[in-house]
Amino acid sequence: MQLKSNQSVRAVVLALLPVCCCVGASYGAQDEKIVMEQAEPTQAPKLFHGVGIITAVDAKSGLIRLDHEAIPGLMDAMEMEYEAKPARLAEGLAVGDKIDFTVDGRTLAVLDVKKLFPAK
Numbered sequence: 869m870q871l872k873s874n875q876s877v878r879a880v881v882l883a884l885l886p887v888c889c890c891v892g893a894s895y896g897a898q899d900e901k902i903v904m905e906q907a908e909p910t911q912a913p914k915l916f917h918g919v920g921i922i923t924a925v926d927a928k929s930g931l932i933r934l935d936h937e938a939i940p941g942l943m944d945a946m947e948m949e950y951e952a953k954p955a956r957l958a959e960g961l962a963v964g965d966k967i968d969f970t971v972d973g974r975t976l977a978v979l980d981v982k983k984l985f986p987a988k
């Protein structure tokens with residue numbers, strides 16, 4: 869049996885649509901983006917490292933009095949009191965210990981303590 873195939877002729881109609889281009893006049897288009905200088909997040913602590921010798925310490929309250937060297941970007945050498953957070957950081961420390969401490973530049977809380985040299 870033979871099957872006759874009917875060929876259909878397709879007419880392709882191309883519709884040409886007029887393209888309307890609206891060109892906006894730009895006066896030397898300024899693409900300068902205004903970048904806001906973002907201040908450092910106030911939440912994030914800015915940490916500094918200091919070295920000092922303990923002149924007084926209270927493990928219960930976490931208060932550590934230090935005769936510390938200058939902390940670049942934060943303060944000069946001086947003797948002052950810091951609050952350790954958490955207070956238990958002050959445990960095991962004694963007057964005369966030389967420590968390396970990490971301090972939050974904003975709150976001045978001592979966040980970490982490493983004993984460099986124990987008191988002799």
Ligand SMILES: [Cu+2]
Binds near residue numbers: 936943947948
């Ligand atoms: Cu100080």
